[in-house]
Amino acid sequence: MTRTRNVFAALMVAAAASCAVAGAALAQEPREVGGVITANEGSTVVIRNAEGDHRVNLTSSTRIRGTTGVLNVRGEDHPAADLIPGLTVSVEGVQDGAGVTAAEVIFKEGDLRTARAIAGGLVGTEARVAENAERIDNVGQLVQAGRTKVFFALGSSALTDEAKASLDAIAAQARGLNTAYRFAVVGRADPTGNAAANERLSQRRAQAVIRYLERSAGITPDKFLLPAALGSAPVAHDPDVPQNDAEARRVTVTLAVSASARRP
Incomplete structure (x- = not known):
């Protein structure tokens, strides 16, 4: 009888140990x-x-x-x-x-470079300048004052006449302000091709926009935040997700001013 009880106790201990192991394995799924x-x-x-x-x-x-x-x-x-x-x-x-x-x-590694570029220039996504505290050259907290998007042909960084007109308009708006301002320029590409090529293409598009604003629209180099080239990478909290490839082939230009300048 004693032997039977000992065997039963051993079986119970083994079963308990088995359950404990199973539970630990489940916890470490x-x-x-x-x-x-x-x-x-x-x-x-x-x-x-x-x-x-x-x-x-x-x-x-x-x-x-x-x-x-x-x-x-x-x-x-x-x-x-x-x-x-x-x-x-x-x-x-x-x-x-x-x-x-x-x-x-x-x-x-390319995504890390992109994230660093965003952190250095926008501290957030391209459409959230108004929500982020960034101080550039003592301008103070920046808020959005205007925005335009220009679009590109597949694989191209050449500006269309429509794109140039949009850039001329936002440049005129900036020059008409009676306060300091900055431009945030963010390039994108559609998912066609590999990620590295898309990042380079979005960089060329951003630079094409900046060159036009500097050379043809009268915006001086000191008015630009660090540009960002997103390529085809997704953006956290993106409120303006491209709905198709044509929408993804773009550069977004955000005009930002000091928050203090917008207070009544």
Whole structure:
């Protein structure tokens, strides 16, 4: 009888241990998350995608890597500080409660350059200048005073007559202001071709717009924020998502003034 009880007890312990292992395995379920970073809180980043916001925990063993080329060849390691808002990333890790603990965070080096350009010039997306606090040459907090979009032919950075007319109009609006102003210029491309080529094309388009405004519309170089070339990359919180390829082949020009100048 005693032997039977001992066997039964051993079986119960084994069953309990098996359940504990199963529970631990469930808690450590592999998880992949992709999206755009909206916040970096040091040891945690917030990633947003179509499903909502996801908190991703970073540890000392988390590998953060950039990739290059069409084949996404893995390149150099990066510090957690490079996981800046606006950067599109892919995370591999395990589910950890309500969040994800990252084993590896991967992004394209070109996307990091784009995110840095946006942070340096717009601190946000192309259509949110009015919502972001950016101080440039003591102008103060900038708010939108006007905007125009110019469109391009497939694979081209040449300005059409219609585009030139739109740029002339917003330049005239700027010159008519009785306060300091800045222009934010953001280039885009459609998804045709590879990401690197699209980024270069969107850069050429942005520069074509800036050259025209400087040489033909009387806008001096000091009036421009750092231009951004988005290529075909998605934009966090984008309120003006291109509805088709033709809409994506564009440069958006935002006229911004000091918030203090707009106060009554």
